[in-house]
Every structure is written in C-alpha cells, then in structure tokens.
Amino acid sequence: MKLHVSGEDYLEAILVLQKKSGMVRSIDLARHMGFSKPSISHAVGVLKKEGLRNKRSSRGEQNRKKKQEIIWLKKKS
DSSP, X not given: OOOOHHHHHXXXXXXHHHHHXXXXXXXXXXXXXXXXXXXXXXXXXXXXXXXXXXXXXXXXXXXXXXXXXXXXXXXXX
C-alpha cells in the first residue's frame, strides 16, 4: 500500500492531537491543519478505506454507556 505525503501529514497531525487530548475530532484536525472540515472528512475517509484509521466511539456514545453503567450500579445497590 502506497501512502502519499499528504496522507502521512494527516496521520502525523492525528497522532499529535491524540497525544494532546486523547481523542481527535474532525473539527480539531481541520483547525490544526488549516483545512476545511469537508476536506478533512474526505481525507479521513480515504485513510479509513486504506485501513489506516479506526473510528472510535463518539463522546455521545461514551456518555450513554457511562450513564447505563451508573443506572446499573444504582439498581444493584
């Protein structure tokens, strides 16, 4: 699989942002790289298609899971 320089730049920026805050949103990547959000979405889609990006659950999904755990703990006690 051949990765172009621009793909490497995206992956590097993702790594930098992930080390800073633990998660990377498209808008954060767009601001960091100075590109539009649609450009970032396209590039991330290409990375995903190449198997170079793995989307984690969104913050909303994480919050939902956390709420379910709290409800479960309350029912248990």
